[in-house]
Amino acid sequence: AAKGAGKGHLVHYAGSMADAFASRAQLQQDLALAAASGQLEVHYQPTVQLERGHVRGYEALLRWRHPERGLVPPSEFVPIAEESGLIGELTTYVLHTATAQAARWSEEIGRSVSVAVNLSPVDLAGADIVSRVTTALAAAGLPAHQLTLEITEGVLVHDLRAVAATLTELRSLGLRVAIDDFGTGYSSLSYLRQLPVDVIKIDRSFVSDLDGAGTSAVLVSSIVELARSLGLDVVAEGVETGAQASTLRDLHCPHAQGYLYARPVPAAEARHALDALARVPGV
Numbered sequence: 001a002a003k004g005a006g007k008g009h010l011v012h013y014a015g016s017m018a019d020a021f022a023s024r025a026q027l028q029q030d031l032a033l034a035a036a037s038g039q040l041e042v043h044y045q046p047t048v049q050l051e052r053g054h055v056r057g058y059e060a061l062l063r064w065r066h067p068e069r070g071l072v073p074p075s076e077f078v079p080i081a082e083e084s085g086l087i088g089e090l091t092t093y094v095l096h097t098a099t100a101q102a103a104r105w106s107e108e109i110g111r112s113v114s115v116a117v118n119l120s121p122v123d124l125a126g127a128d129i130v131s132r133v134t135t136a137l138a139a140a141g142l143p144a145h146q147l148t149l150e151i152t153e154g155v156l157v158h159d160l161r162a163v164a165a166t167l168t169e170l171r172s173l174g175l176r177v178a179i180d181d182f183g184t185g186y187s188s189l190s191y192l193r194q195l196p197v198d199v200i201k202i203d204r205s206f207v208s209d210l211d212g213a214g215t216s217a218v219l220v221s222s223i224v225e226l227a228r229s230l231g232l233d234v235v236a237e238g239v240e241t242g243a244q245a246s247t248l249r250d251l252h253c254p255h256a257q258g259y260l261y262a263r264p265v266p267a268a269e270a271r272h273a274l275d276a277l278a279r280v281p282g283v
């Protein structure tokens, strides 16, 4: 970017860096107050069974409605929360909100509705995650098997044995553990070997590539096969087109999530997908 740029350009650049730091500090301050001032919301995106298209559960995705900036995406505020120590509070909020919502939906439609909550590596490294999850399940009255916790390869920067022990303890409650964004990191396979998990979520970069002539179909097929041999469930993330869904069905991928089915929406809107589920016999 510096190519051919004069002094003025550099000054401008330095200025915007300073702005970025200032706004980051401001965002951090605002975030500290967000939970208490009702600016946090949980949105829900369904995961569907590919063969028949019915809803299998929902992923809870956190939203921050900033009074001046509007919706701030998690890609922006989650890292800030992780660095500033606020992430634990946000996770607790999502855990309580999402488990309570799943319990309410289950009661409303007379079938068990599952929910998935994203954990930060920071949460997993903390000492109290098991009791926080236990408390949320108890408060919501949700059976543990209706909760999935999604983790990312970011957990690898922490003591792997400690993380594995924590996951084992969490699974012994009866809940499921999913590896999110599978295939994007440097060591996805060693991760599978060392961490106790139940579900693989295939990263959306593989799915969006399925339309092309590349190797993604072979990779997705191999991941599905690998999961089957290990007895793991699979969800393809970021399915946007009917063609992708059809390829995934051909590759025997059992579950999918993406804009093709529904975007993440507030609970009241997400409820519609369940009305359809209530009409499917024998699910």
Ligand code: C2E
Pocket: 045, 060, 061, 062, 073, 074, 075, 078, 091, 094, 118, 119, 120, 150, 180, 181, 204, 237, 238, 239, 240, 257, 258, 259, 260, 264
């Ligand atoms: P993720 O857990 O992999 O969630 C999936 C992301 O992909 C969501 O973005 C979702 O809106 C988006 N998505 C779903 N279907 C499609 C599709 O068909 N096309 C495209 N282009 N995108 C799709 P979102 O909600 O912005 O969240 C981004 C990431 O932020 C999440 O990725 C997760 O890592 C993190 N995140 C969100 N909520 C939480 C939370 O409560 N706690 C923590 N620790 N992280 C969260």
Ligand code: MG
Pocket: 059, 118, 150, 180
């Ligand atoms: Mg996720």
Ligand code: MG
Pocket: 180, 181, 201, 203, 237
């Ligand atoms: Mg993901």
Ligand code: MG
Pocket: 181
């Ligand atoms: Mg992701």
